[in-house]
Amino acid sequence: MIPMDLYEEGLSNWVENFLFKGVFATDKNLKIILWNRWLEEKSGLFSEKLMGKNVLEVFPETIEKKADRYFYQALNGEPILLSHRFHKYLIKIPPEKDFSNYFSEMQQTVQIAPLISNNILLGTITMIEDVTERVYTEMLLKKKAEILKEAEEEAKKERDLAQHYLNIVGVIILILDKNGNIELINKRGCEILGYKKEELIGKNWFDTFIVDSEKEEVKKVFKGLMNGDLEPFEEHENFIKTKSRGIRIIHWHNTILKDSKGKITGVLSSGEDITEKKQLEEILKSMVITDELTGLNNRRGFLTLAGQQLKIAQRTGENMLLFFIDIDNMKWINDTLGHNAGDIALKNTAKILKETYRESDIISRFGGDEFAVLVLDTHPSNAQVLIERLKENIKKQNEKNENGFKFSLSIGFSIFNPENAKSLDELITEADAMMYEDKKRKKYNE
Amino acid sequence: MILTDRQRDSLKELINIAFGKAVSSLSELTGYRIVIDVPKIGIYSINEIVPNIEGIVTEEVATVHQIFTGRLAGDAFLLLDQNGAKALTSLLIDEQVETIDVSTKEVLIEVGNIILNACLGTFGNMLNVHITFSVPRLHLSALNDMINSLIIGKEGIRYALLITTQFKLKGSEIGGYLVIVLGVGSLDRLLEEIEKLG
Numbered sequence: 001m002i003p004m005d006l007y008e009e010g011l012s013n014w015v016e017n018f019l020f021k022g023v024f025a026t027d028k029n030l031k032i033i034l035w036n037r038w039l040e041e042k043s044g045l046f047s048e049k050l051m052g053k054n055v056l057e058v059f060p061e062t063i064e065k066k067a068d069r070y071f072y073q074a075l076n077g078e079p080i081l082l083s084h085r086f087h088k089y090l091i092k093i094p095p096e097k098d099f100s101n102y103f104s105e106m107q108q109t110v111q112i113a114p115l116i117s118n119n120i121l122l123g124t125i126t127m128i129e130d131v132t133e134r135v136y137t138e139m140l141l142k143k144k145a146e147i148l149k150e151a152e153e154e155a156k157k158e159r160d161l162a163q164h165y166l167n168i169v170g171v172i173i174l175i176l177d178k179n180g181n182i183e184l185i186n187k188r189g190c191e192i193l194g195y196k197k198e199e200l201i202g203k204n205w206f207d208t209f210i211v212d213s214e215k216e217e218v219k220k221v222f223k224g225l226m227n228g229d230l231e232p233f234e235e236h237e238n239f240i241k242t243k244s245r246g247i248r249i250i251h252w253h254n255t256i257l258k259d260s261k262g263k264i265t266g267v268l269s270s271g272e273d274i275t276e277k278k279q280l281e282e283i284l285k286s287m288v289i290t291d292e293l294t295g296l297n298n299r300r301g302f303l304t305l306a307g308q309q310l311k312i313a314q315r316t317g318e319n320m321l322l323f324f325i326d327i328d329n330m331k332w333i334n335d336t337l338g339h340n341a342g343d344i345a346l347k348n349t350a351k352i353l354k355e356t357y358r359e360s361d362i363i364s365r366f367g368g369d370e371f372a373v374l375v376l377d378t379h380p381s382n383a384q385v386l387i388e389r390l391k392e393n394i395k396k397q398n399e400k401n402e403n404g405f406k407f408s409l410s411i412g413f414s415i416f417n418p419e420n421a422k423s424l425d426e427l428i429t430e431a432d433a434m435m436y437e438d439k440k441r442k443k444y445n446e
Numbered sequence: 447m448i449l450t451d452r453q454r455d456s457l458k459e460l461i462n463i464a465f466g467k468a469v470s471s472l473s474e475l476t477g478y479r480i481v482i483d484v485p486k487i488g489i490y491s492i493n494e495i496v497p498n499i500e501g502i503v504t505e506e507v508a509t510v511h512q513i514f515t516g517r518l519a520g521d522a523f524l525l526l527d528q529n530g531a532k533a534l535t536s537l538l539i540d541e542q543v544e545t546i547d548v549s550t551k552e553v554l555i556e557v558g559n560i561i562l563n564a565c566l567g568t569f570g571n572m573l574n575v576h577i578t579f580s581v582p583r584l585h586l587s588a589l590n591d592m593i594n595s596l597i598i599g600k601e602g603i604r605y606a607l608l609i610t611t612q613f614k615l616k617g618s619e620i621g622g623y624l625v626i627v628l629g630v631g632s633l634d635r636l637l638e639e640i641e642k643l644g
Contacts, residue, residue, distance in 0.1 A: 077570070078563045079581040083552035085539055109552055111581050119516075119576070131548075138547055145544075 022091075022128030025115055030055050030071055033123065042106065042130070043093045059091055070112050074124040079113040084131050091128065099132045102139075107132040172250065172271035175257070178226050180205050180219070183266060192273055194243030209240040211247060225256065226264055232256045237274070249275045291365040293343060294350035302364030306374045307424055309362065313376070313416060320416035321375040321383050324431035325353070325390075326439065328408045330369035337405065345369075345407060352393045352409075356386065372428065380415045387411055410439035449637075454487060456640045460572055461485045465611050465624055468565035475557060476537055478615040485611040485624075489633070495606055499525075499625060508546065508586055510558025514566055514579035517635055520606075520628040522566055522579075524558045528586070530620045537618070551584045558582050565624065573639040607633045 015023050016036045025034040031054055035047045050058060056068050067090055070080045082090060084107050093106040108128050115125040166173055172189035176182060182200050190197050193209065206219045218238065224230035237251050250271040257266045289301030297305060306322075313320055327333075327345055334342040349371060353363050357373055366372040375386065390411065398407055412435025414427045422430075449457070465485055473480045490498055508531035510524040526534060528546070535550050536543045538557065543550055559582050570577040607628040614621035628636060 073563075076567070077576065077578060078567060079559070079579060080563075081552070081556050081559045081581050083549070083556040085549050085553045086556060113581060114578070116578060134548055138549055141547075 022093075022130075023125065024055070024128075025123060025125040026055050026071070027123040028075060028121065030075075030124065032058070034125075039091075039093075039128070043091065061092055062090065071124055074112045074114050075121065077114050077121065079111065082108075082110040082112070084109045084135060090126070095132050096130075099136055102136060103132055106130050107135045169270075170272075172269075172273070174205070174269045174271060175266055176205050176222075176269070177266045178264065180222055189271075192242060192245065192248065193240075194245060209242070211239045211241055214238060222267075225267065228264055232267075247275075248273050249278050294346055294365050296350050296353070296371075297362060297364035299364065299367050302362060302366060302372050302374075303424065305362050306372075309374060309376060310416065310421070310424055314418050314421050317418045318377045319380055319418070321378055321380065321386070322414045322416065322427040322431050323371075323373040323375065323386070324366075324412045324414075324428065324435045325349070325371040325373070326410045326435055327369040328410055328439065328442065333405065341405070348397055348407065349409065352390065352397055355393050356390045372431075380417075383413050383415070387413075408442070410435050410442065412436065412438055449487075449489065453637055453640060456643065457487055457636075458485060460569070460640065460643075461487065461609050461611075461626075463572065464565045464568040467568040468561045468624060469613055471560050471564040472557070472613075472615075475560065476534070476615060478537075478618060478620075480613050480615055482613040483611050485609050487607070487609050490606060490608050495608060495627065498608055499610070506586075508554060508584065510555060510562065510582045510584055512559070512562045512566070512579055512582040514577050516570075516577045517575045518570075518573075518577055518628065518632045520626060520632055522562045523625040523627075524561055524622060525625060526554075526620070526622040530622060533618065534615075534620045537620070546586060551586075555582055555584050558584070561624075565626075573636070573643070575635075575639060607636070 012034070016034065019036060019038060022039040022042065023034065023036045024032060024039060027033055031052050032050045033052075035045070035050045040046050045058075055071065056063055062068055062071075065087075067082075067087070070082065073080055087108075087110070089105045089108040090110045091108070093108075094100070095103045095106045107130070109131050110129070111127045113125055115122045166186040167188075169186065170188060172192055173184070173186040174182065174189055175184040182203050182205055185193075185197060185200050187197075190200065193200065206215055206222065210218050221230065225232055232254060234255075235251065235253055237249060239247050240250055242248055251274045252269045252271045255268045256264055257268050259265050286300075289297055289304060291298040291301075309320070312318075327349055330342065330345065333345055346365065346369065349369075350363075350365065353371060353373060357363055357375060361376055362374040364372050375382070390409070394407065394409060412431045412433065414422070414430035414434070416422060416427060462485060465482060469480045469482050488498070506528045508526045508528050510526075512522045514520060514522065531546065531554055532543045532550075534557065535546075535553050538553060546554075562582060563579070566577055566579055607626070609624075609626040611624050612621065613624070
């Protein structure tokens, strides 16, 4: 049997010379009895100089830091752990060169324990661990984590903002992939189409929403765009089938999407639902009673106003005359001299009619090259006078020779007699028939 | 093995003082008032220890574990649920702790050490018994595994005295348990010492 004290000596020899941690021990009076080689190397203080000296006297800072109590606690039988976080270090030792820019002392975690043998308290033993590198790494990690967190927060803010814009914007925002499947759609889009977002993502746009009559054509165009065969058009309108709102008319703005290599990946479109706008346009159109070219009443205007006058005349017992007038050879003018000349002929006719009739009479472009005039409150015998005046004005116009062609009108009229009241339709038909006779007669004479 | 009422009362008083000392040291460290329950004391067979401790803590725990030897030998634990452990460390270092890294572990060990030293030191002083104890270790595992390994490590344990108490830092989410497990040999000696006191 090898005596136990040999093992003990081997053990303390190893601690003294080879352990990669700082170890020192004291007796009960806190006089240093061991200071290992690691401590010598790191602190530059040598064992011979320290032996037998009181640890608190050699390192007065321990008292300043109130660390002396830990030694007394250890003498009282309590083991102590001093974490780096609270204490930074116990014995002032310079840090490794690599860390001297960051720390002025070696960062330490320390254990102080009672030194006991055979149940007898001998003194204290202290182990110092250099945790500088670890603390440095933790510091870096923390900093990185902070930077990462900040970047994440920033990115999230941007995402939230973009999502917010998508949600509040009043148009459909739609992204289709190369195959026409929905990749993104905003809240407004879901509302108009009548589906939930989850139901829409991945659905084929053309199969689901384009009306059957347009589907194949639109698909062909989209394919051409995605292949790069067709030049993208920035705006277009089409009909789409929605779940709850029927067919809607959407006005689209499109942008072709490309990846970083320039390859086409899909299309981003914003779509405005213009269904109501279109309907309103139709309604407005139906409310217009003026002919744009001549400024006279149009057919609708004439029928409305003349109808009203007929009712008034019946009550007041007035006579009226209805003239029906047609430009001769209008087809020839259009075909030979062009539509511009046709327009001039129409405008001239309007001018002549305004010169011929009173302002209170109802003058209209009835349609095409036909004009209708209702002369209010007049005697039937005036009809011939008015025809003569009209012909006179035509003659004057032709004398100016602005048009390069001879301009003539065919004229017919009918008489409204309140005692034997005819309807507006009857008056028009009668005047039209007479006008036609006039035209036929002129042709015959040519 | 059954404790007489007298033994139980004396033991409770002793434990109350020791745990009270532990808790007041935690109060000093944190600046919070601490509420502590009356300790529960029981003698259990080794098979019953784990279910009994598990019953009080179910979540992932951070356990500061300190072994003590001498005439009285056993294990002392400070059990904190992991969120409580983070909150406690945050409070002590005045900085938000997100993960339990090595430095945070050390802080917990130091705190656990102070608390358990207060407890065991008082225990020893009152009984006039010399107790030697280790520097504590921190376990961040399931409680079950740790207790099991502890029991396997000590062949001598057939029965154990289990002392538990719950504490809470007033006005915070931090709470935990103090647990002492004594082997039956130590238990006999503990009762002897208590008799002497009486």
